[in-house]
Amino acid sequence: MAQTGPQVGVIDAVVVGGGMAGLAAADELASRGLSVQIIEAESEVGGLARSIVVGGEEIEAYYHHIFPQDRELRDVIERLKSQERLEWRPASTAVLDAGRLYRFDTPLDLLRYPPLPFAARMRLGLGSVVVLLGGRGRRLERQKVGQAGPRWFGARGYAVLWQPLLEGKFGPYASDVALAWLASRMRQRASSRKRGTGDRLGYLRGGLGRLARSYAEDLAARGVTVTCGVRVDSLALQGGTWRVLAGGHEVRTRAVVACLSGEKLAGIAALPEPYLRTVSQIPYRGVVCLLLELDRPLGRYYWTNLIQRTELACLAIIEHTNFIPSERYGGRHIVYLTHYAEVGGRAWEASIDQIVAAVEPALRAVNPSFARSWIRGAHLTRDRWAQPVPLAGGPMPRLPLETGLPGLYHASLAHIYPDDRGVSLALGLGHRVAAAAGEWLAVSSAGSTATL
Numbered sequence: 039m040a041q042t043g044p045q046v047g048v049i050d051a052v053v054v055g056g057g058m059a060g061l062a063a064a065d066e067l068a069s070r071g072l073s074v075q076i077i078e079a080e081s082e083v084g085g086l087a088r089s090i091v092v093g094g095e096e097i098e099a100y101y102h103h104i105f106p107q108d109r110e111l112r113d114v115i116e117r118l119k120s121q122e123r124l125e126w127r128p129a130s131t132a133v134l135d136a137g138r139l140y141r142f143d144t145p146l147d148l149l150r151y152p153p154l155p156f157a158a159r160m161r162l163g164l165g166s167v168v169v170l171l172g173g174r175g176r177r178l179e180r181q182k183v184g185q186a187g188p189r190w191f192g193a194r195g196y197a198v199l200w201q202p203l204l205e206g207k208f209g210p211y212a213s214d215v216a217l218a219w220l221a222s223r224m225r226q227r228a229s230s231r232k233r234g235t236g237d238r239l240g241y242l243r244g245g246l247g248r249l250a251r252s253y254a255e256d257l258a259a260r261g262v263t264v265t266c267g268v269r270v271d272s273l274a275l276q277g278g279t280w281r282v283l284a285g286g287h288e289v290r291t292r293a294v295v296a297c298l299s300g301e302k303l304a305g306i307a308a309l310p311e312p313y314l315r316t317v318s319q320i321p322y323r324g325v326v327c328l329l330l331e332l333d334r335p336l337g338r339y340y341w342t343n344l345i346q347r348t349e350l351a352c353l354a355i356i357e358h359t360n361f362i363p364s365e366r367y368g369g370r371h372i373v374y375l376t377h378y379a380e381v382g383g384r385a386w387e388a389s390i391d392q393i394v395a396a397v398e399p400a401l402r403a404v405n406p407s408f409a410r411s412w413i414r415g416a417h418l419t420r421d422r423w424a425q426p427v428p429l430a431g432g433p434m435p436r437l438p439l440e441t442g443l444p445g446l447y448h449a450s451l452a453h454i455y456p457d458d459r460g461v462s463l464a465l466g467l468g469h470r471v472a473a474a475a476g477e478w479l480a481v482s483s484a485g486s487t488a489t490l
């Protein structure tokens with residue numbers, strides 16, 4: 039068991055999960071003077087933002103970039119004195135449709151998009167402005183994008199542009215996703231343009247996995263116990279104390295802050311019926327991501343959305359080294375192929391060779407000379423709990439941080455709504471859930487002092 043920091047009898051709080059939300063939760067609790075232990079199942083902290091090594095340099099197992107509005111993340115970067123590693127670079131976007139690549143960086147590119155007739159482009163552009171101005175109203179939370187989308191964006195524009203992307207991300211749930219989610223996604227890009235960085239996105243040199251490790255080291259230096267490589271097997275409340283069973287050891291604590299998916303939490307704790315029912319109504323998609331190391335560049339764009347379907351429904355080709363120079367990775371050109379998948383389905387089970395074969399027509403459309411001999415290394419990463427589905431009328435907008443059990447608090451990707459998941463939002467959520475737990479601890483301590 040890799041562990042740092044001191045341990046005591048009954049501690050104030052255990053944080054389950056050392057992803058970005060769990061690290062921020064521990065930070066918040068420690069800053070309130072509470073004794074805290076983080077328990078992380080993997081050998082390192084970082085969760086979905088963890089890194090692997092390519093060409094001697096760390097890089098995220100899943101592509102990650104930073105938006106200018108990612109305030110919580112920028113704050114952590116500054117506090118950990120890593121700001122000299124944060125860089126802002128142009129990040130070009132394209133769409134691949136029926137074997138042809140179209141640049142898609144600005145609203146003007148949408149208005150010029152050749153696969154759509156002029157009237158459909160205008161309708162799509164107008165609908166996008168109206169949705170963007172439509173705010174965060176509850177109205178959009180209840181509207182299914184499959185029904186509302188054609189009305190807002192025009193049937194043709196929706197079918198040609200949005201529907202394939204939503205299907206790639208949410209599969210069978212695509213039509214039932216809330217329009218509020220799509221509006222928030224559109225706002226995210228529009229807002230980063232407004233902040234004056236144009237099409238520049240941020241990247242933290244050396245990857246976010248390294249930042250997560252520095253964060254854990256900083257927490258350990260402040261007295262937090264950080265335990266990695268140990269899965270929490272069960273959480274049980276006995277006589278007002280939580281017994282946390284992890285890797286054959288028991289930790290006793292007054293409060294637990296669980297920073298993982300609802301279904302995972304339900305697997306280790308007997309959740310009260312209303313909360314269990316609520317979290318069970320949120321479907322999750324898994325992610326299967328293949329990172330290819332090529333010996334030469336593939337195309338010229340950073341991010342290419344695939345409107346044309348590949349055999350295993352690849353959503354995007356992300357050429358990281360069209361964003362960050364390949365010299366940093368020993369001259370390797372890095373391409374991520376991303377698939378959101380049903381667990382147990384064909385994409386979920388696929389081998390590296392099967393994925394490359396399925397995406398090859400799209401890789402050839404990006405660069406007709408592409409050959410498999412260009413591939414010098416490949417890394418396949420899968421996560422079961424990668425993307426909650428924000429169903430219209432579903433429970434995500436009002437998912438509580440309290441589980442209904444005294445001292446058990448919960449934060450997951452599904453608690454972020456209507457925005458899509460993100461490192462900065464996970465950090466903010468971690469602070470919020472820990473603040474709620476910290477207040478509960480303060481009130482319950484005051485209560486027990488009063489009875490003494």
Ligand SMILES: Cc1cc2nc3c(=O)[nH]c(=O)nc-3n(C[C@H](O)[C@H](O)[C@H](O)COP(=O)(O)OP(=O)(O)OC[C@H]3O[C@@H](n4cnc5c(N)ncnc54)[C@H](O)[C@@H]3O)c2cc1C
Nearest residue numbers: 055057058059079085086100102103269270459460461464
């Ligand atoms: C393909 C992909 C691309 C992304 N791109 C971006 C991007 O460009 N920019 C951005 O900001 N965000 C991006 N994200 C989202 C971002 O990575 C997540 O929002 C964020 O990392 C979530 O952090 P978290 O702590 O909430 O959850 P997680 O990272 O899922 O952390 C949960 C942790 O709990 C641990 N755990 C689970 N069960 C147990 C147990 N029983 N005991 C102990 N530990 C347990 C897990 O090992 C994990 O470390 C991307 C995500 C994916 C999947």
